[in-house]
Amino acid sequence: xxxxxxxxxxxxxxxxxxxxxxxxxxxxxxxxxxxxxxxxxxxxxxxxxxxxxxxxxxxxxxxxxxxxxxxxxxxxxxxxxxxxxxxxxxxxxxxxxxxxxxxxxxxxxxxxxxxxxxxxxxxxxxxxxxxxxxxxxxxxxxxxxxxxxxxxxxxxxxxxxxxxxxxxxxxxxxxxxxxxxxxxxxxxxxxxxxxxxxxxxxxxxxxxxxxxxxxxxxxxxxxxxxxxxxxxxxxxxxxxxxxxxxxxxxxxxxxxxxxxxxxxxxxxxxxxxxxxxxxxxxxxxxxxxxxxxxxxxxxxxxxxxxxxxxxxxxxxxxxxxxxxxxxxxxxxxxxxxxxxxxxxxxxxxxxxxxxxxxxxxxxxxxxxxxxxxxxxxxxxxxxxxxxxxxxxxxxxxxxxxxxxxxxxxxxxxxxxxxxxxxxxxxxxxxxxxxxxxxxxxxxxxxxxxxxxxxxxxxxxxxxxxxxxxxxxxxxxxxxxxxxxxxxxxxxxxxxxxxxxxxxxxxxxxx
Numbered sequence: 001x002x003x004x005x006x007x008x009x010x011x012x013x014x015x016x017x018x019x020x021x022x023x024x025x026x027x028x029x030x031x032x033x034x035x036x037x038x039x040x041x042x043x044x045x046x047x048x049x050x051x052x053x054x055x056x057x058x059x060x061x062x063x064x065x066x067x068x069x070x071x072x073x074x075x076x077x078x079x080x081x082x083x084x085x086x087x088x089x090x091x092x093x094x095x096x097x098x099x100x101x102x103x104x105x106x107x108x109x110x111x112x113x114x115x116x117x118x119x120x121x122x123x124x125x126x127x128x129x130x131x132x133x134x135x136x137x138x139x140x141x142x143x144x145x146x147x148x149x150x151x152x153x154x155x156x157x158x159x160x161x162x163x164x165x166x167x168x169x170x171x172x173x174x175x176x177x178x179x180x181x182x183x184x185x186x187x188x189x190x191x192x193x194x195x196x197x198x199x200x201x202x203x204x205x206x207x208x209x210x211x212x213x214x215x216x217x218x219x220x221x222x223x224x225x226x227x228x229x230x231x232x233x234x235x236x237x238x239x240x241x242x243x244x245x246x247x248x249x250x251x252x253x254x255x256x257x258x259x260x261x262x263x264x265x266x267x268x269x270x271x272x273x274x275x276x277x278x279x280x281x282x283x284x285x286x287x288x289x290x291x292x293x294x295x296x297x298x299x300x301x302x303x304x305x306x307x308x309x310x311x312x313x314x315x316x317x318x319x320x321x322x323x324x325x326x327x328x329x330x331x332x333x334x335x336x337x338x339x340x341x342x343x344x345x346x347x348x349x350x351x352x353x354x355x356x357x358x359x360x361x362x363x364x365x366x367x368x369x370x371x372x373x374x375x376x377x378x379x380x381x382x383x384x385x386x387x388x389x390x391x392x393x394x395x396x397x398x399x400x401x402x403x404x405x406x407x408x409x410x411x412x413x414x415x416x417x418x419x420x421x422x423x424x425x426x427x428x429x430x431x432x433x434x435x436x437x438x439x440x441x442x443x444x445x446x447x448x449x450x451x452x453x454x455x456x457x458x459x460x461x462x463x464x465x466x467x468x469x470x471x472x473x474x475x476x477x478x479x480x481x482x483x484x485x486x487x488x489x490x491x492x493x494x495x496x497x498x499x500x501x502x503x504x505x506x507x508x509x510x
Contacts, residue, residue, distance in 0.1 A: 009116050011058065011075050017112045017121075024121070027061030028505075030072060033186060061124065071109060074120040081118070089188070094120065096164060097187040104155035106175060106185035125175035125183050130235070133310050134171055136507070138238040142266060143316050144309060145235050146301045148174070151182035152228060153296075156287040159190075160221050166190050169227035170208045171234060180305045193220060206247055207240035211255050211279055222281035225290070229276025236265055241277065268295050308440075311422045311507065425504040427496060436496030438506070446489075446496050454486075454493045465489070 013026045033056065057080075062073040081087050097108045097120075107123035130148065134140065140148075152174060159166060167189040175183040189203050198218035204210075210226035212219045233241040241259035244250045253259065257279040261270045272295040278284045285293070306314055425438040434448040445455040451468040456477055463477045465486060475483065482490035 009077075011060070011117065012114075015062065015073075015114070015119055017110060019112065020110070023065045024062035024071070024073065024119075025065055026073075027063055027070065030059040030061060032056040032058055033074065033188075062119075062121070070124050072106075072122045072124040074122060076118040076120075078113075078116055078118065090118065093187050093190065096190045096192065100159065100162065100164070102155055102158045104151045104182050104184060105158070106183045122185070123177075123183065125185070126178045127176035127180065127307065127310060129172050129176065130174040130182070130231075131171035133176070134235055134238075136311055137309075137313070140235040141313050141316070142236075142269060143300055143302050144305060144314070145232065145269075146296055146299060147305060148182055148235070149228070149232055150291070150296055150301055152184065152231070153287055153291045155182070155184040156224055156228070157291060159184075160224070160287050163192050163194070164190055165193055165221050166224050166227075168204055168208075169224050169231060170205045171231060172205075174231070176310075178307075180307060180309065206250055207234075207243055209251075209254060210281070211257065212281055214251055214255055220281070221286070222284050225276050225284045225287065226281075228287075228290070229273055232269075232276065233259070233261070233273050236269060236273070237262060268299075271295070308422070311440075422507070424506045425500045427499055427504065429496075433492055433496075436493075436500060438500055440506075444493075444497050444500070446493050448489065448492075452489070454489055456493070456497070 011026065014023060015026070016023045057074050057076045060073050060075065061070050063070050076090065081090060094108075094111055097106075098111075100108070106125065109121040109123070111118065111120045113119065152169075156166070156169070166184070166187070168186060169184075173184065173186040175185050177183055191199060191201075193199070198220050200216050200218055202213060202216060204213055204223070204227075208227040208230045210219060210223040213223060230241055242250050242253040244253065257277065259277065261273060272293060275285055275293070276290070290296070300316075302314075302316060308314065422440050423437050424440045427436045429435065430449060432449075434446055436444070436446045438444045442458045443456060445453060447453055453464075453466040455464040455466070457463065461477055463475055465473045465475065467473075475486075479490075479494060
């Protein structure tokens, strides 16, 4: 069968696993991914070029017809599996991916084939990847960055402990599920290493390739650390550290370790990046050391993030409890603080008396408060409870008690509780009618050229019409009936709505 003939074979709408007899119905197209992304550099006096060997696999949503659960399905045409080395690579990818099980790795469910295609059934990550998010956001805030990096690193620690090196860590292979949890995927370049073993295969994605891969000097687990450094840099700065207009210049910069961190980057974050982007692989930290790095341990990490982070930075109060027990914002028990005061730790001497550090705000009335004394060896650990109770009673009974309001009440709210709206779809027909849009809450509107507005509420039962003078009218929505003066605009609205539903993907969604 020729490639030309094979190209005409359509991916079936209905597929079945011959072993389990489970049938899957094809849904949305999710994108294309490289398979066999192996590269070879050919240098000569006449050429300096990159050859990329491989092809694309297509990804679709497929629904299990018995359970209605939706999966991601990677579909590979068998025309791309003609050569033995390609079959071997595909077998290795499946073997490695099905052997791993971690909360931050895309779950592998099954694989099967028919006469034309190989199908790999995977966990669906409904919020796309960090690549789409970074392209929209450019620069990611530090609490978010730590949130993502910690999860990426945990996945890599698991892989490295299993003797697996991923070799293609990049934003496009880091997916997000509906709970905004990171899922590492695409094991097309992953391989298993024996202790002390190194590989010399030239592989990876240009902006994330470690120098030892380009130099073909042998590489191991350290290449994942380098790629993670590139990922952190990209999210923090807004672009990859070695990116140039020409590939050969990018590789030249990688080999020379020629990158610059902007001055506005937090010094502790810059240090964190420098540790990973070391030219000498032996000087890079391990993934476990990265997980225990002060930048992650000593700073605030949110326990969760709202989906609005896909498009806008969240409003985060870093004084909240960290996801890490010993991270910033974690309050230690009272008796521990008191015992540390005994040892002279975290205490200040004021007029010969110890004041426990931990609150920089002055008391409401200084004369009503007595400084805590260090614990004596013969005093119980709850020695201060009665004294604390007396101070609380005095405080609550004081007429002079004034609580200073927060400078911004919004900052006191958890990001997930703050409604955040963004335009998820839009179509511009201002040359004739106007511009249509859909918000993230599924409300749909049209701004007509005559300055009138038509807005359908998310429940699709009511719509608002606002005339050019700003006068609002409210109606029950019926696509088959409209007030006489709105018949034409209702028809146009349906056109805008149908076009966006059928042809546009939702920004910030899958």
